[in-house]
Amino acid sequence: MNLQGKRVTLHDMSLRDGMHPQRHQLTPAQMVEVATALDAAGVPLIEVTHGDGLGGASVNYGFPAASDEEYLRAVVPKMSTAKISALLIPGIGTVDHLRMARDCGVETIRVATHCTEADVSEQHISLGAKMEMDTVGFLMMAHMIPPEALLEQAELMQGYGANCLYITDSAGYMLPDDVTARVGLLREKLDADVEVGFHGHHNMHMGIANSLAAIEAGAARIDGSVAGMGAGAGNTPLEAFVAVLHRMGVETGVDMWKLMDVAEEIVYPLMTHKVRVDRDSLTLGYAGVYSSFLLHAKRAAEKYGLKSTDILVELGRMKTVGGQEDMIEDVALDMKKAGAAE
């Protein structure tokens, strides 16, 4: 693979996707510490929100240690060159949250929908574009539909005003060829000034390989997470990815040595859950299940005396989508009933 001379924008997920393994309990002070260090290491974009995006605070997804607004007001003013992004999932967050985020100084808004439901994002994407934000459409669970169907959805978001479209492998299910086909088609068909991005999960250890495939197929933005801190087995581990990119001659603008220090000295010590490819996160990837279900399934398994992998496989069989965390306890109760009946 020859990526010599390519440029890519890296986007750190540790303070948003990383909220999942931390049960949304990172404090504003911890966020400031991590974000300032990432900024100093030259990471250009850092996402800060509840794991389920703006407005995610809930029984369903977990109540965070502080509000989105408190996190953003703490982090944004501390940045020297890095920009802060926020995630918004229509159906959970609203345009009111988007306006609040803009007011806090958020530059990039990423509007996320299930890969077949792009038309719920019209209000939010068009407002982001109207407020002259860097407006990103984020198509989740993108492994579930073929590239041509994904393109149709991406074109809807482009039509609403998104200037960047993401292929989001929320389940960590994709293999490099899946990424190549999707990124390649979007890059070929979307407007030339619209960027394509890729967001991976490391559930089958494919985060780096998939992200390389994405760059080769034309992606200009790649998500990763320092120390890999993200849902499931985490996101593409950013410091390792930067090391690989630098060996391959890809420009990132990131200081690899400093980034390694952020992982080693700040992020690893604060992690309360071991983010790794264990049998549960591997099951997510193999069965194509939304990565943030992980800890919810572990808790339900413990509470109802079940095996978490069984719950995850069932959720995959039911074709659950992102946000359906409420189905986890429901499925566990069904399985317990079925077990008692045997």
Place this chain on the structure above:
Amino acid sequence: MTTKVKAAIIGSGNIGTDLLYKALRSEIIEPVWMVGIDPQSEGLRRAKELGLKTTAEGVEGMEPHIAEDKVQIAWDATSAYVHESNNAALKKYGVKMVDLTPAAIGPFCVPPVNLREMVGRSEQNVNMVTCGGQATIPMVAAVSRVQPVEYGEIIATVSSKSAGPGTRKNIDEFTRTTAKGVEVVGGAKRGKAIIIINPAEPPLIMRDTIHCLTEAPPKQNEIIESARQMIAEVQKYVPGYKLKNGPVFDGNRVSFFMEVEGLGDFLPKYAGNLDIMTAAGLRTAELIAEEIQRAEAA
């Protein structure tokens, strides 16, 4: 024997059509007009076949006939954007509005919770909250009538095929209006609503999860009994309203996992979200019709 109260259905889409089939079975209401904006509309064609007068000119097309045809009640199954002007137009003729859009101009009505309170108030416009609200607010109320609910949260999951363009274009209206309904009608001090659209095939039946956080530890037996009674009330007009799991008691959390299967009048059975809306809209209109009949008899 009193004559049936005449009614119009504004909006000839899926909701309007399903409502038409239900209204034709009513013993107290007679649907006489179906109002659309598209001459090619399948809903208008069906309405015509079933003997209704139709117009594709919007409410304006019906206005000259309101008095003559004695239209006294109208359901609005269009969108929040046009409801305001529809309401203003019909108000002039004294037509009572049952608003199935999330416009929420009038007070919220969730029949098993507050329909009786509506009696005697002669509201000109009542709002049916949202489909997710109709499916979940009764359960929040089932808890809040036992003890104070600090926070109520609902998650409504509907199949892609049952989420129409109106809902999709303005999904924020759904979350805002439902959350407000959880507070105002459900009785929770703070409300939150989440909607998920799932494209699985075959389409999934509407699912709703309701979480209440009670101020004091939940009075389990009373809540179980209150919920049982509430579900029986909803089942009177939506027989497929079922408690699938729960209530789960976990500290101060009380959770219900519901499934809502529709009657399958016009919409498929999985679209319980739309069915509960049309069924609740009809029930509310029937109460208004009774009031009209009483006033006319007096």
